[in-house]
Amino acid sequence: MSMKKIGVLTSGGDAPGMNAAVRAVARTALTSGMEVLGIRRGYQGLLSGDVFEMDLRSVSDIIHHGGTMLYTARSKEYNTPEGVQKAADMCRKLGIEGVVVIGGDGSFRGARDLTGAGIPCVCIPGTIDNDVASSEYTVGFDTAMNTAVDMVDRLRDTTESHDRCSVVEVMGRRCGDLALLVGIAVGATVILVPEVPFDFQKDIIDRMQFTQKTGKKHFIIVVAEGVGGVTELAHKIEESTGIETRATVLGHVQRGGSPTLRDRVVASEMGYKAVKLLESGRSNRVIVVREGKVVDLDITEALAMKRPFNKELYDIALKISI
């Protein structure tokens, strides 16, 4: 057996399903004869040595909980060459020979740097944004989408009752995936994403007025966080159409809640595979979904990939929500 002790941390924005990944990592490592240290608050906890020994029961009763039992953070100090060196020194002091990092693209960059500083890492994509270019899927995305759909369905009830227009902002940072899929699922008349430029008159007002002529009286417009400006947009729509318009930012509620089956299952498989890679002496890898399968890639290669946007699906959405 190549490694005796590994650490596991969650980093960046929390995502439902992170706990299932932590559970799989801990159980796989422990049953393979390794010691496991839970590192609290991501790289921040690594800098301060905030760790605890995990046993099989440390991860009981967490698979159905949102958030992360390890807590998470965004660490400015770690994001410096000195910070990475300090974290690597702390790993050596604690006897941590490898780390499983569960987080998004930012956390992957941190893992690449830690591997470079002599501590082998393997990453698992955990973020509600689905913005990890190398993976078709990130843990947390399914739960966040379903939460957002549930909330927009509620908005629709009141929007319909008042013959209004609702402009809803969903998360996703610079990625439009959450907005695209939620937009389709709620039948939004307009979906605005950072990947597709839009014209206010043609893509919003003309579309609304066309559907109005065919009898439509209420409207849902889904806007990705990366486009933003929903309050101003709502004012402009009301001014141009005379339709009473309200803006809603769904915000951090999208990050919480019990993970869906998909997030629990993908996280579990990824957690298992991450530990098996470390066990076999392979590091600087990221576990990803490609062509529907859970596989692994080199982190540096993975980080160089460009995220494709599903324009075909976007065009379909426009054709049917009219």
Ligand SMILES: Nc1ncnc2c1ncn2[C@@H]1O[C@H](COP(=O)(O)OP(=O)(O)O)[C@@H](O)[C@H]1O
């Ligand atoms: N280029 C980088 N080099 C080293 N560490 C980084 C880098 N980018 C981000 N990190 C670390 O990873 C943490 C999480 O990244 P962030 O982008 O906030 O979330 P996520 O991993 O979910 O995308 C940051 O707070 C920072 O400590």
Ligand SMILES: O=P(O)(O)OC[C@H]1O[C@](O)(COP(=O)(O)O)[C@@H](O)[C@@H]1O
């Ligand atoms: O929680 P914070 O720090 O306010 O950050 C909000 C950001 O975090 C996210 O919820 C998740 O992003 P990350 O997974 O990259 O951390 C984004 O959708 C959003 O832009």
Ligand SMILES: [Mg+2]
């Ligand atoms: Mg991110």
